[in-house]
Amino acid sequence: MLLFRTWKLGIRSLLLHPMRSALTVLGILIGVTSVIWLLAISEGISKEFQKQIEDLGAENIIIRSIQPPDESGGNFREIKAFGVSRADYNMINRTISTVQRVLPIRELPQKFAYTGNPNVKPINGRLVGCTPEYSEVTRLVISRGHFLTSQECESKSSVCVIAAQLASILFPSEDPINKQIFLPEKKEYFKIVGVLQPRNATAAIGGSLAAQDFSLDIYIPISTMRMRMGDQETKRTGGSFSIKSFELSQITVQVDTVDDVPKTAELVEATLRAKDPDRQDIAVVVPYELLEQAKTTRLMFMMFMCLIAAISLVVGGIGIMNIMLATVTERTREIGVRRALGAKRSDITQQFLVETITLSVVGGLTGILLGLLGPFVFEIARGGLESFAPNLYGLVPQVGRDMNPEIVPASIPVSFFISVVVGVMFGLYPAMRAAQMDPIEALRHE
């Protein structure tokens, strides 16, 4: 009963200056909202990262070929093969016992066209030479037709499987199955035997920062690729030729169990670097390790976000303290009257503390409500940016475009608790100052 009256009185005192109280509440509100939003965004980003890494396959080890920087500098260059070779592939396949499957992959940037649809200009895509196991290891889902078969690989057939987006661009109104894809640079035709379902981009690997995009891929048997295109690539840029030679772009090693991954990765690395320990033309990427790193990074990220949010809460708290100190001075007379009418020091402390707690609780609750709206606001902001400022939107990293903020459940009670603590902490001093006033002096105060 008494407590209820204290709260009622506190709220009424605050409502005497609605504007002032609202602004004070705003400080805490922004603090709490930012705690929830920042945590939701960092959770969303790290989830997206983890998903991308998981798409690489936690039980996989990926070896990428890296083109070494041009050191000769002269016009005449010796054409030297770089990267992982078929010999490396065979070595890994035969010597390491924990390896379940090894996939050789060779990628070429390539233009694709469909002669039956001359309206569409050739598309810049990626030609991927691979084996039938590729679809299992990378968890490809076929929407129509079938993936490359071992029979097609052995017979070195000119067949291909195309990615969903590419299919929809080249064949907007036709069934792509059994149609011929034309590669203008190679003057080759490939018959489409399967169409994939859309696939998410995976985390960046092999020294590049951008996420891997699979939306414009065409998959052909690696044996066909070798027979038709060899190991050398000639590129014409601005009148001069450049030739590069590589046998494979990537080897994906699938390990029996995730537990064996670190050990196997070491073995693979040692095998590849047996001859030249300082070899610069390969990179061994272990998604499992990336995942572990990402988890640590996530924690750091969250702590960092918490720190920023905590600062804004402290700022809000100082706002409360500031207002309460002003209020105490302004209400000196009231304090004197209350003391004269029998209020103990503790009653006065309680009265002012109730007011600050009310402010911070109201700020905390509205902050939580606003915080819960965070993902919607984010979605609207992203949609708005996409339709009104596409150029700006293009600058947003892939992760920012794909990720969805995810509210961390713990952030709600935690931020509420912190806001109350801030209210008590920053309210205590003004309240005690009010209580310590000499009633005689306070009564005389004008």
Next chain:
Amino acid sequence: MNASPKKMAAIISGLQKHYVLKSETVRALRGVSFEVPEGDYVAIMGPSGSGKSTLLNLLGCLDRPTHGSFLLGDDDVATMTDDELSAIRASRIGFVFQSYNLIPQLSVVENIEVPLYYKGTLNSESRKRSIGLAAMVGLGDRLGHRPTQLSGGQQQRVAIARSLVNDPYFILADEATGNLDSVTTEEILALFQRLNDEGRTIIMVTHEDEVSVHAKRVIRLRDGEIQVDEPIKNRQVFTEEQIKEISKNASSESEE
């Protein structure tokens, strides 16, 4: 302890109050002794610097004397802690201030209840009592009003109702009519007389002779000592008709 046949509301003996200002000790009260029997109506007068305010603070239990004793009922206020003084103020003293000192965010009834809130005896019974007191001072129809919606005289009547709510040993009025015009001053003084006639003890600090002549007894202070302590000779008393007339006018006073 006292030989007087009447019961005492307050017994003051040898009261001294010293303040230390810088290195100098100011002796604001230099040994003041008097008794206030129940039902008395005392005016305390004196020029500024006479120790009037100091005595008022001590009588109001807002301060403790340096020497001497102040018996309020059976308890010596001189030795009490701060919290005990607060409790005494909440239960035994009824303050009436010069500038009314109502709490702006509370209604008339809630203002009257404030001492009970701190005394811890707030209940539906006391709410009835507060409403009754508001009616008694002629504000029965303005229970929900805020202090800012009332005139000075009305605010002071709310303050008087507030001073009565805890059934105090005495009402301590500090220049209670100082901010009021002569008509309203009469109105408040008539109310005090009515309360005194009903048996309430009143101690009134004032510097106006026109006000003090309504009391039964005057104590004049000078330089921290009692100069005069005597009954008022030509006491001005409102007649029954006058009181009725005044309170009728007061309650029909238009809202300001």
